[in-house]
Amino acid sequence: MTSAGQTFLFDGMAIPFASNETIAMALDRAGIRTFGSGQGSSAGRYFCGIGACQACIVSVDGTRMEACLTPARKGLQVARIASVLP
Amino acid sequence: MTGMEVLVIGGGPAGVSAALEMARGGLNVTLCEQGPRLGGAIHRQPDDPARRLRVPRAQRRRWRTLAEALSMSPVEILCRHMFAGVEGSGAVLLEDRASGRIVTRRPAALVLALGGVERVTPVPGWQLPGVVTVGGLQVMMKSTGRAPEGDILIAGSGPLLLAVAAQLTALGKAPVAVLERSTGPLSLRAVAGLIRAPAYLWEAAGYLSRLIRAGIRLQRGASVRSIAPAGNRLSVTIVDNIGLERRLVVDRVALHDGLLPNGNGTAAAPAGPFTVLAGDCREVLGGVAAIADGRLAGQAVLAKLGLAGSDSAGSAATLQHERRTQSALNTLFDYSGGDAAQLPDDTVICRCEGRTLGQLRALLAADDRVSAREIKLNGRFAMGACQGRFCAEWVAAYVASQRDGQPPQVAEIVGSRWPVKPVSVSAFVERHPSSPSE
Numbered sequence: 001m002t003s004a005g006q007t008f009l010f011d012g013m014a015i016p017f018a019s020n021e022t023i024a025m026a027l028d029r030a031g032i033r034t035f036g037s038g039q040g041s042s043a044g045r046y047f048c049g050i051g052a053c054q055a056c057i058v059s060v061d062g063t064r065m066e067a068c069l070t071p072a073r074k075g076l077q078v079a080r081i082a083s084v085l086p
Numbered sequence: 087m088t089g090m091e092v093l094v095i096g097g098g099p100a101g102v103s104a105a106l107e108m109a110r111g112g113l114n115v116t117l118c119e120q121g122p123r124l125g126g127a128i129h130r131q132p133d134d135p136a137r138r139l140r141v142p143r144a145q146r147r148r149w150r151t152l153a154e155a156l157s158m159s160p161v162e163i164l165c166r167h168m169f170a171g172v173e174g175s176g177a178v179l180l181e182d183r184a185s186g187r188i189v190t191r192r193p194a195a196l197v198l199a200l201g202g203v204e205r206v207t208p209v210p211g212w213q214l215p216g217v218v219t220v221g222g223l224q225v226m227m228k229s230t231g232r233a234p235e236g237d238i239l240i241a242g243s244g245p246l247l248l249a250v251a252a253q254l255t256a257l258g259k260a261p262v263a264v265l266e267r268s269t270g271p272l273s274l275r276a277v278a279g280l281i282r283a284p285a286y287l288w289e290a291a292g293y294l295s296r297l298i299r300a301g302i303r304l305q306r307g308a309s310v311r312s313i314a315p316a317g318n319r320l321s322v323t324i325v326d327n328i329g330l331e332r333r334l335v336v337d338r339v340a341l342h343d344g345l346l347p348n349g350n351g352t353a354a355a356p357a358g359p360f361t362v363l364a365g366d367c368r369e370v371l372g373g374v375a376a377i378a379d380g381r382l383a384g385q386a387v388l389a390k391l392g393l394a395g396s397d398s399a400g401s402a403a404t405l406q407h408e409r410r411t412q413s414a415l416n417t418l419f420d421y422s423g424g425d426a427a428q429l430p431d432d433t434v435i436c437r438c439e440g441r442t443l444g445q446l447r448a449l450l451a452a453d454d455r456v457s458a459r460e461i462k463l464n465g466r467f468a469m470g471a472c473q474g475r476f477c478a479e480w481v482a483a484y485v486a487s488q489r490d491g492q493p494p495q496v497a498e499i500v501g502s503r504w505p506v507k508p509v510s511v512s513a514f515v516e517r518h519p520s521s522p523s524e
Contacts, residue, residue: 018230020122020133025230033215042440045215049225050127051120051168052203052348054471054508055437063186063510068225069166070183071122 008076010058017072024049024056024067035067036080044080057081089114090391093178093193093359095169098126100365100376100383101199102152107384108197109159111393116191117156118167118180124156125149126201127221128373130228137231139253142289148377169200171504172355181509188513195360195387198352199380202345202366203475206242207423208443211313212341213434216320220342224250233259236337239322241265241310243419244344245290248304252293255300262336264297267343268420269307269327279414286411309424313339344421345370350473351506353497362386375408426484436477438470446481450488458494461485462501471508474500 007014010027017026024046027035035058036044047055049068056067059079067078090113094105097119105117117124125131129149132138156163170179170188178196180189204219206212218226220242226234233254238261240247251264280287297304307327314321322334348367355361364383365376378401385395431444449456449465461467467481468474474481478496486493 018133022122022229025133025226028226028234029230031235035215038440042213042434042437043215046218047222047437048204048219048476049222050201050203051507052472052475053219053437057471057508063512064508065183068222069121 006072006074008072008074008078010078011080015072015078021072022068023058023060023070023072023076023078026072027067034080037082090194091116091191092195092197092387092391093118093191094197094199096126096199096201096365096367097121097124097163097165098199098201098365098376099129099148099152099373100201100367100380101126101197102156103377103380104197104199104362104364104384104387105161105380106152106155106159107381107395108387109161111384111388111395113194113388113391113393115160116162116164116193118164118169120166120168120183122165124153124163124165126376127225128376130225132231133229134231139228139231140256142285142292144285145373148373152377168509169198169351169506170509171351171506172196172358172361173504174357176355176357176359178359179504179509181505181513186510186513188509193359194391195362196358197362197364197380197383197387198367199364199376199383200348200350200352200367202370203348205343205346205421205479206341206476207343207421207480208429208433208435208477209310209312209341209424210430210433211315211320213437213440214313214315214320216337217313217339217341220244220246220250220340223338223340224253227253227257233257234338236319237262237335238338238340239263239265239310239334239336240340240342241267241308241324242342243267243421244342245415245419246342246345248290248293248297250340251302251304252296255296255302260297260300260302261340262334263324264302264304265308265310265324266304266306266419267309267424268418270418270420276414276417279410279417282407283411283414286415310339310341311424343423344416344419346479348475349497350475350500351504353502360387360390369409371405371408371412375405375412378402378404378408423480426487435481436467436470438472439466441466441470441477446484450485455489456485458482458498459501461494461499468500473506 038044047053051066051069094117109115123131166183168181178191311323311325362383364380381401388395433443468478
């Protein structure tokens with residue numbers, strides 16, 4: 001199902017998405033591979049796709065969630081999470 | 087109905103099968119799934135029902151049978167509910183992702199069907215964006231019904247490499263290369279084991295013929311030595327079976343070295359409910375076995391609660407058959423990864439916090455013999471957000487290879503505290519409407 005103008009915001013940028021699509025899939029299709037600065041040399045990114053590796057954590061309306069498990073919804077405010085040094 | 091409540095975690099074949107068995111036995115069943123839809127990794131349902139990845143017919147039928155039975159059963163289904171663990175008083179904690187709140191349940195029994203996780207052995211650069219697991223790549227295809235953009239390299243070891251390469255090819259996007267680390271010859275034992283499982287041979291033959299038709303060669307004995315950023319792409323150094331290096335520039339690298347049980351959160355909680363593990367989180371035997379194992383888990387719960395279940399002989403036989411097939415299949419592959427001695431010090435081992443092999447080597451070089459717990463607490467390996475799912479097994483094997491004596495146990499490195507996954511503190515806080523004076 002192609003969406004007519006459904007978008008969510010990723011760091012303020014409008015990202016289009018299809019019905020039932022996760023945030024991770026929509027970001028990938030928009031050409032975005034780095035989801036945050038992560039820790040150490042490990043940037044936020046899609047990896048396992050099943051919520052196990054926690055690498056794709058983003059802030060979704062202020063709460064940290066796996067982009068690969070979270071359905072995109074119109075008007076969601078998604079943001080990269082700033083680097084945390086251990 | 088006995089009214090007794092039981093809880094199943096995981097909406098894949100093992101979890102659904104366990105839920106159905108217990109519902110048939112008269113229990114009040116709730117089935118929790120972390121994602122937005124049921125199916126698990128193997129039966130992942132597409133975002134758009136009109137865009138469905140083709141899978142073997144028998145596999146599609148197995149899920150349809152489970153899904154139809156479930157739709158006619160009284161099982162309560164909670165999607166987007168994450169299993170957070172069993173806390174000290176024995177309550178099961180679930181995080182409801184839609185409301186952002188913790189839900190507490192006190193079931194008479196708990197079935198954990200958490201599935202497997204992929205093993206990926208570390209190479210320099212495996213932490214870069216664009217590097218995914220082969221299963222992660224397959225999730226993209228199953229969800230969207232499309233091949234991901236860009237040039238894709240598939241490497242590691244295992245039957246999943248072939249399956250995903252063939253699925254990409256079927257979507258018109260053949261991988262630029264498929265590197266299978268194993269050089270092992272086909273042993274008589276493997277042949278004998280596989281002949282008993284013609285469905286697997288048939289499936290493999292389908293994948294191979296598709297790859298052959300597309301001109302894709304499976305390069306045996308070849309592996310990825312390192313990955314480095316190259317502008318927006320990835321420059322991959324490949325080493326072949328006679329040690330020759332070459333470089334390929336691609337957009338994505340998909341890695342996979344077999345499957346491991348997803349053990350996080352499965353340790354017995356002293357005050358917790360009667361708990362049974364089912365499917366790949368108990369033993370990695372694949373989708374057919376998961377259905378049988380779920381049934382057995384359901385029967386174990388029914389027996390424990392004094393209720394009658396169906397006959398277990400058929401399920402036990404299925405499990406035994408799949409165990410023989412999987413062990414024959416596993417002899418064809420090499421899941422151990424490359425030689426760790428050749429990995430440079432700056433190789434990231436802990437993907438969550440960027441802890442390196444050099445830091446692990448320094449930890450092991452210290453005068454005091456480091457304990458399994460100290461590997462985590464001092465070394466910070468398995469300390470990050472994934473809680474060691476992608477480094478603990480490798481770290482344990484590496485430490486064991488470096489010294490004599492009792493090897494460190496993965497479960498001991500990881501520990502068994504809840505939450506199983508990071509949960510926002512706000513999920514535990516009851517927010518009352520603020521009064522005007524605040």
